[in-house]
Amino acid sequence: MASLVGILLMVAVTVIVGAMLSVMVLGIGEQLDAAGEPRVFEDATIELGAEYRSWNGGGGANNPDVDIINLVYQQGPIFESDQIGSILIKWTGDNGYGGQLRFVNPSRFTDSTDQQYHSGDVGTVCTGEIQAGGVLTFRMVHNEGQEGGDTDPADTIPGTNEQFGVRYVESGWNGIVANGEPFFSTENRYPIEYSGDRPIEPGDSVEIWFLGNEDEIVLAKSSDVASQYTGTPTERDSAPTGC
Structure with a gap:
């Protein structure tokens, strides 16, 4: 029984x-x-070390520190960035190690929002839109090889006893543009949200999730495998997003 x-x-x-x-x-x-008509992103490319920061403490042509993601908006209605709460980038290697990076919509900031690891504020915030056939370009800065500055890997994270270590960092080089025009951009350093074991490495499986204003609805997603950039890295000044 x-x-x-x-x-x-x-x-x-x-x-x-x-x-x-x-x-x-x-x-x-x-x-x-x-959410309406499906939004389709295709032909993703994730190229590591395609660019480097121009300041002396950053990377160089032999040690590029800006990773680039390009996505083609293949199909869908005009996609306004203010429809997006955040964009989440997640990566995983064969060994299970990985991480994630979140670009919060800068409209959630104000021009007086404090930068995360530096004195001062984020300044003017800029958003935009993309139409079918357009290309979104993400720039993501890590501090591998950095010497000096407020996010030196050897420095301690403010308010903690932990060293920064190699990670993606708040930077004026971070941002997202649509055909060269601001999509997610700030005038000063963009306070991205990073967590995980390490920055993206060649061979990692990478997913890009576009989340709604409450960060719950998936508006669109794309994926690809990361590769090391094989050309000559481009030097970038501190305002690649034009905000």
Whole structure:
């Protein structure tokens, strides 16, 4: 009798869990449908070390420290950046190590929002839009090889006893442009959110998620495998996003 009760309880739990999953999936589907016409990004390229910062403490032609992602907006309505709450970039290597980087929509900042690791504020914030056929370009700065500055890998993170280590950092070189025009940009350093084991490495599987204003609805996504840039890296000044 006890075994029969146990089996019945297991069946009941399975049915309840199945019903919950169905509701969750249905809810997400409804939210995605409500978002309108699908937005399709294709032909992703993730090139590591394609550029380097021009200041002396940054990288150089032999040690480039700016990684680039390009995405072609293949199909969909005009995509305004203010429809996006944040863009999440996640990467994982074969060994399980990886990390993630979040570009929060700069409209969530004000011109007096404090920079994360530097004195001063983010300054003017700029957003934009992209149409089908356009290209989004992400610039992401890490501090590998950096000597000096407020995000030197050997320096301590403010308010903690932890060293920065090699990581993506708040920088005036960070930002996202659509065909060269601001999409997610700030006048001064962009306070991106990084967590994980390390920056992206060649061979990592990378996913890019466009999240709605509440960071819950997935508006669009794309993926690719990261590769090391093989050309001559481009030197960039501190305002590549034109905000």
